[in-house]
Amino acid sequence: xxxxxxxxxxxxxxxxxxxxxxxxxxxxxxxxxxxxxxxxxxxxxxxxxxxxxxxxxxxxxxxxxxxxxxxxxxxxxxxxxxxxxxxxxxxxxxxxxxxxxxxxxxxxxxxxxxxxxxxxxxxxxxxxxxxxxxxxxxxxxxxxxxxxxxxxxxxxxxxxxxxxxxxxxxxxxx
Amino acid sequence: xxxxxxxxxxxxxxxxxxxxxxxxxxxxxxxxxxxxxxxxxxxxxxxxxxxxxxxxxxxxxxxxxxxxxxxxxxxxxxxxxxxxxxxxxxxxxxxxxxxxxxxxxxxxxxxxxxxxxxxxxxxxxxxxxxxxxxxxxxxxxxxxxxxxxxxxxxxxxxxxxxxxxxxxxxxxxxxxxxxxxxxxxxxxxxxxxxxxxxxxxxxxxxxxxxxxxxxxxxxxxxxxxxxxxxxxxxxxxxxxxxxxxxxxxxxxxxxxxxxxxxxxxxxxxxxxxxxxxxxxxxxxxxxxxxxxxxxxxxxxxxxxxxxxxxxxxxxxxxxxxxxxxxxxxxxxxxxxxxxxxxxxxx
Numbered sequence: 305x306x307x308x309x310x311x312x313x314x315x316x317x318x319x320x321x322x323x324x325x326x327x328x329x330x331x332x333x334x335x336x337x338x339x340x341x342x343x344x345x346x347x348x349x350x351x352x353x354x355x356x357x358x359x360x361x362x363x364x365x366x367x368x369x370x371x372x373x374x375x376x377x378x379x380x381x382x383x384x385x386x387x388x389x390x391x392x393x394x395x396x397x398x399x400x401x402x403x404x405x406x407x408x409x410x411x412x413x414x415x416x417x418x419x420x421x422x423x424x425x426x427x428x429x430x431x432x433x434x435x436x437x438x439x440x441x442x443x444x445x446x447x448x449x450x451x452x453x454x455x456x457x458x459x460x461x462x463x464x465x466x467x468x469x470x471x472x473x474x475x476x477x478x
Numbered sequence: 479x480x481x482x483x484x485x486x487x488x489x490x491x492x493x494x495x496x497x498x499x500x501x502x503x504x505x506x507x508x509x510x511x512x513x514x515x516x517x518x519x520x521x522x523x524x525x526x527x528x529x530x531x532x533x534x535x536x537x538x539x540x541x542x543x544x545x546x547x548x549x550x551x552x553x554x555x556x557x558x559x560x561x562x563x564x565x566x567x568x569x570x571x572x573x574x575x576x577x578x579x580x581x582x583x584x585x586x587x588x589x590x591x592x593x594x595x596x597x598x599x600x601x602x603x604x605x606x607x608x609x610x611x612x613x614x615x616x617x618x619x620x621x622x623x624x625x626x627x628x629x630x631x632x633x634x635x636x637x638x639x640x641x642x643x644x645x646x647x648x649x650x651x652x653x654x655x656x657x658x659x660x661x662x663x664x665x666x667x668x669x670x671x672x673x674x675x676x677x678x679x680x681x682x683x684x685x686x687x688x689x690x691x692x693x694x695x696x697x698x699x700x701x702x703x704x705x706x707x708x709x710x711x712x713x714x715x716x717x718x719x720x721x722x723x724x725x726x727x728x729x730x731x732x733x734x735x736x737x738x739x740x741x742x743x744x745x746x747x748x749x750x751x752x753x754x755x756x757x758x759x760x761x762x763x764x765x766x767x768x769x770x771x772x773x774x775x776x777x778x779x780x781x782x783x784x785x786x787x788x789x790x791x792x793x794x795x796x797x798x799x800x801x802x803x804x805x806x807x808x809x810x811x812x813x814x815x816x817x818x819x820x821x822x823x824x
Contacts, residue, residue, distance in 0.1 A: 316485070336486035340822055344479055351822070355486075368652050370578035371567040389567055392560025394490075394497040395578055401655035401818050403495060406488035411561035465818050467745075468655065476822075 305418070305432070306452045306461070307354055308477040311439035314339060314352040318431035318440070322356075325419060325430035329409050334416045335431055351478070354431065354440065357404040357416040358464060358472030359383045365396035365405065365413075374413065380444075381473070382420055387412040401468040418442070445473060480821050495656075495814045501558035503806035506646045507675070508551030509581075510668050510802065512544045513643030514676020516588070518722075519595055520635030527628040539603075539683055541596040545589065552585065577649045584641045591634045598622060598631060643669035650813060657744075658751035658809070658816040663737040668806075670733060674726035675802040678776075678795035681719045685792050716790050720780040723798065727780075731773050751816035760812045768808060772801015 314337050322328060322335045335356035342349045363383050366374045373389035374396050376382070385396075390412035397405045397413065408414040419429035423442075427433065432440040443452040452475075455461075459477040466472070490497050519540050559565060569586070573579040600618040601608045608615035621627050647668035650659040741752040755764045776794035783790045 319485075332488050333486060336484055338486075339483040341481045341483075342479070353822070355484075364652075364654055367575040368578065370573055370576045370582060371564075372571050372573055373567075389564070390561055391564045391567055392562075393558070393578060394560065395576075395649075395653065397491060397497045398495070398653040398814070399655050403486075403488075403491050403817075406491050407497075407560050462822060464822055468818055 305429075305473070306441045306443075306455045306475045306477060308439040308441075308455075308459075309351050309353060310477065311437040312337075312352040312354060313437055315436060317434045317436060318354045321430040321434040322416070322419075325422075326417070328414075332406055332408070332414070334414070351476075353476055354435075355402070355404075355464070356431075356474070357383060357400075358402055358470065358474045359416075359418060361471035361473060362469060364399040364401070364470060368395045368399045370395065377420060380418075380420075380423070382418045382423075383415075384417055384420065385413050385415065401465050401470060402472075482820055495817070498558065498810055498814065500807075501554040503803070503810045505551040505555045505558075506649075506668065506806040506810070507803045508547045508554070509646045510643055510672030510806075511675040511679060511799075512548045512551070512588070512672075513639045513641075513646070513669065514672035514674065514726075515540045515544050515679060516592070516595075516635045516639030516642070516676075517673060518676050518680060520632045520639060523595065523598065523635060524629060524632035527625050527632070540680065541592040543679070543683075544592050545596075548585070548588065548592075577645055577652045581642075581645045581649060584638060584645060588638050588642060591631065591638055594621070594631050595635060598628065639672075640669065643672040646672070650809065653813075655818065656751075656813045656816050657747040657818065658741070658754065658813040660748070661737055661740060663733055663740065664809070667730065667733045667737060670726050670730040671802050671805055674723055674730055674798050677719055677723035677726060678798035678802075681716060681723065681795040682792055682799075684716050684719065685795075717784050720783050720790070720794070723795075724777055724780050724784070727773050727777050727798065731769075731777075734769075734773075747816070747818050751812070754812040754816055755808065758812075759815075760808050763804060764808050764812075767804040768801055771797045772804060773798075776801070 316337050319333055319335055319337065323333065326334060328334055335354060338353045338355050340351045340353065342351075359382055361381065363374075363376065366376055366383060369375075370393060371389050371391055373386045373391075375384060375386065377384045387408075387410075392407060392411045392413065394407065394413070397403075397407070405413050405415045419427075419431075422429060428442050432442045441451050441455060443450040445452055447453065455477060456475055461475045461477045463472045463475055486492050556562060556565060568579070568582040571579070572583060597614070597618045598621055601615050601622070608618070621631075644665040647664035647666070648662070650656075651662050651664040654660045738752050738756065741748045742756075743749075754760050776797045779788070779794040779797075782788045783794070
């Protein structure tokens with residue numbers, strides 16, 4: 305997923321869409337908006353980021369799971385949790401440097417699924433589809449001709465906590 | 479100036495992670511203690527495999543106590559699970575990259591080895607019980623008569639004890655998102671902490687068995703202030719345990735220092751994590767209960783006891799046990815509070 309921080313206005317439509325689409329319990333969220341301000345008046349920089357699970361290429365949450373509930377879904381490399389297999393040990397919550405997971409009130413580890421149920425039908429994730437500024441682009445990073453790869457080739461971008469070594473797959477255009 | 483603002487508010491995770499409460503440190507402490515007891519028992523079992531004349535009290539008491547303590551620890555672990563009904567799924571798979579999966583299988587192997595260890599000296603250590611249950615005593619006699627079986631049980635104790643002790647540390651260090659835990663030194667640190675608490679427990683058992691003729695209350699008060707004068711042979715055993723414990727405490731202190739030096743010099747996140755213990759909100763508890771009364775004071779007291787300068791008491795053993803428990807609490811709580819920088823620095 306590629307997110308253009310120059311287009312994001314921080315409206316949180318993505319948060320509401322995710323909660324509605326995935327019936328996220330009240331008081332919890334699978335995605336959220338972070339505002340990072342740097343500098344001082346009048347030379348202040350502001351970045352608005354819609355954040356969620358980074359579906360890492362090297363996912364520590366999957367490596368530490370003792371029951372195999374956390375797994376990488378192929379094809380696509382989306383990191384998912386099989387709710388029925390999760391015992392709620394919370395190791396994956398501790399392993400995620402992005403604090404992207406939480407414990408669902410029903411007792412299992414919960415997080416963004418990239419709306420895999422929509423993607424498998426050829427639709428975009430709910431957050432992407434509702435964004436009023438079209439700042440989010442979802443696609444196949446392994447396809448060199450995909451829109452996400454074209455954006456990454458034409459713009460500067462950063463990922464979150466690359467130093468954690470998790471190889472996150474959400475890219476923020478700057 | 480850099481400022482972050484977010485409306486993210488997931489329980490247990492925001493604003494600071496607190497997924498694990500008292501259950502995990504208690505389990506890590508009891509697991510480490512049992513690991514220490516198993517290694518020490520294994521050593522004694524192999525050393526004394528041909529010798530049936532030595533006092534065998536600990537050989538039965540330690541494995542039985544281990545079963546009780548480990549079960550209590552696993553109960554604490556069970557309390558921590560958010561989806562308790564599915565706990566059996568731990569045993570439907572083996573996840574090679576997950577220390578928790580390794581641990582759950584190690585725990586399953588530990589129980590039969592502990593029961594076999596208790597049986598090994600059942601006849602000699604518990605003659606009255608052996609007379610009441612001749613079938614059990616018969617099995618014990620057959621096991622005792624074969625030095626190969628005795629050796630196997632001894633080695634199994636040492637191997638599984640080491641696995642259990644190291645895994646409790648690696649369990650945390652595999653969660654690399656928390657800078658305080660991202661060090662493999664936690665494995666040997668918890669192993670030697672387990673050995674020192676195991677030796678301290680054996681030390682206390684010598685006092686308790688010694689005081690069997692006295693009433694429990696008298697014994698507790700008396701042993702705390704050193705009124706019980708051990709008989710010659712028992713004193714020798716207590717001194718050996720104190721010396722062994724001092725060895726473990728010295729190694730544990732060295733690993734703890736290396737762990738903090740390594741962390742302080744690693745990265746900004748590691749430096750901040752070390753500061754949580756050295757000067758931050760956990761510093762008072764860390765310096766007083768872990769380093770002071772948990773390591774340095776018992777080292778001095780047991781050194782003086784070994785040199786016959788002061789009477790042997792249970793006090794250093796008690797301090798070591800409290801220090802071992804507080805070490806787990808401090809590391810689990812401070813570890814959750816440590817985090818990578820949240821600033822992206824776009």
